[in-house]
Amino acid sequence: MKIIAVIPARYEASRFPGKLMQMLGDKTVITTTYQNVVETHLFDEVFVATDSEIIFNEIAENGGKAVMTGQHETGSDRIAEAVKNIACDIVINVQxxxxxxxxxxxxxxxxxxxxxxxxEISLASLKIKLNEKEEIKNPNNVKVITDNQDFALYFSRSVIPYHRENSANIDYYKHIGVYAFRKDALLKFSQLEMKPLEISEKIECIRYLEYGMKIKMIETYFVGVGIDTPEDLDKARQLIGE
Structure with missing residues (x-):
């Protein structure tokens, strides 16, 4: 079983343009991510998939592997183009x-x-328990609910499940956007038309559910810093003692 990691990377992020080229210590964010993934030694190969010459050159100049793609609405679509001609069985999408x-x-x-x-599994992804009300209500945190075998039932930016019955003991989970695909499921995904639920929520993995594909959710306890805003970058710099 050949397992590769692909890091989708676009320069013009809507909330924080150019964030992947910001400095984190003595390296850019994207180079830090790439090198950290390589250093896990879990993958046969690691690639960055990007439509930005700036990011492509950044990875190449630091000895990494990058693939140029066209423009895409989702990271999964970008990765599907990148791996189309790469021999592999499992593709891990690392943000x-x-x-x-x-x-x-x-x-x-x-x-x-x-x-x-x-x-049975087309796609696997991660979830982490949310404990703070503000985090549960935050629409930037995608919530997920699962069945008894931990297969996803739905993802939403809204609070799910709705806590109508106060006596019920409910846990809330945040979806962490790290995906693992079977290559054939990923290529199939990229050919599927977006449906209204995905378009409304702007959550790409809803497309899998709308077409009847199974997503295995795995609980993790890791809490990191996703860099979506300048404030997140400050937190990341504090973590490395900068």
Whole structure:
């Protein structure tokens, strides 16, 4: 089983343009992410997939592997173009703005496929428990609900489930945007038309659910810093003692 990691990276992020080229210590955010993924030694190859010559050159100049793509609405669509002609079985999508992703969650994702002898899983992803009301209500935190086998039922920026019955003991989970795909499922995904639920929520993995594909959700306890705003970048710099 050949397992690769692909980091989708676009320069013009809507909330923080150019964030991947911001400095984090003595390296850019995207180079930090790339090198941290390589150093896990979990993958046969690691690539950055980008439509930006600036990011492409940044990775190449630092000895990494980058693939130029066209423009895409979602990271999964970008990765599908990047891996079309790369021989592999499993593709792990690591977000370029998550420079501190740890080894254990990636190992958990890979293990899910190695144990999936019936090949029921098209896609696996991560979730983490939310405890603060503000975090649960925050629409920037995508929430996920699952069935008894931890397959996703739905994702939303709204609060799900709605806590109508106060006596019910409900846990809330945030979806962490690290995906592991079977290559054939990823290529199929990229050919599927966006439906209204995905368009409304702007959550790409809803497309899988709308077309009947199974998403295995794996709980993790890792809390990192996703860099979506300048304030997040400040937090990341504090983590490395800058």
């Amino acid at each position: 370029g703005d998550e420079p501190f992703l740890k080894l254990e969650p990636l190992q958990q994702l890979i293990l899910a496929f190695k144990e999936d002898s019936k090949k």
